[in-house]
Amino acid sequence: MSADIIDTALNEHQAVITRLQAFTPVIRQIADRIRLCLNQGGKLLLMGNGGSAADSQHIAAEFVGRFRRERRGLPAIALTTDTSILTSIGNDYGYEHIFARQIDALCEAKDVVVGITTSGNSPSVIKAIQLAREMGACTIGFSGESGGRLAEVSELTLKVPSANTARIQEGHILVGHILCELLDDLQRR
Numbered sequence: 001m002s003a004d005i006i007d008t009a010l011n012e013h014q015a016v017i018t019r020l021q022a023f024t025p026v027i028r029q030i031a032d033r034i035r036l037c038l039n040q041g042g043k044l045l046l047m048g049n050g051g052s053a054a055d056s057q058h059i060a061a062e063f064v065g066r067f068r069r070e071r072r073g074l075p076a077i078a079l080t081t082d083t084s085i086l087t088s089i090g091n092d093y094g095y096e097h098i099f100a101r102q103i104d105a106l107c108e109a110k111d112v113v114v115g116i117t118t119s120g121n122s123p124s125v126i127k128a129i130q131l132a133r134e135m136g137a138c139t140i141g142f143s144g145e146s147g148g149r150l151a152e153v154s155e156l157t158l159k160v161p162s163a164n165t166a167r168i169q170e171g172h173i174l175v176g177h178i179l180c181e182l183l184d185d186l187q188r189r
Helices: 002-039 051-064 083-092 100-106 123-134 148-153 165-183
Strands: 044-048 076-078 112-116 138-143 156-159
Touching: 002 044, 002 112, 002 138, 002 156, 002 165, 044 051, 044 100, 044 123, 051 076, 051 112, 051 165, 083 100, 100 123, 112 123, 123 138, 123 148, 138 148, 138 165, 148 156
Parallel strands: 044 076, 044 112, 112 138, 138 156
Antiparallel strands: none
């Protein structure tokens, strides 16, 4: 029985990753937008809930630290990490505002805002992406195959071709790593 679970998970993962190759043009567009943003002195702002919060933090850490080669740190912030901000906004304004309020405080038109939600329908992410877009920032969504509402409000959306949350998250972090590698040569001014 456990062998069946393992085989199924590995086979599903491989199938999703193989189908993800069709999204190479979108991944390149996302990398180009982030490169332009960082070259113009902007920053990367990332957000998501649950596992997507962890992915936001993971990707931000790769940009600020390093990925495969030594370079200066690149400005990236996961909006998921400050518990005082998250809990005060959640308490005072409602949970759906936890990221939008931070976008209001931190985002500039030259920035790139990445919203990660496997369903594409997380209210806190949607609200923040909508505000970032109104502010003139580039908005990027990472979602599952349906895209959800996120695909409607983001400038660019990576739709991992799966409806399985675990497989979607695996695709998100793979693309996050690909973006880090594509941008590892960037030298911040």
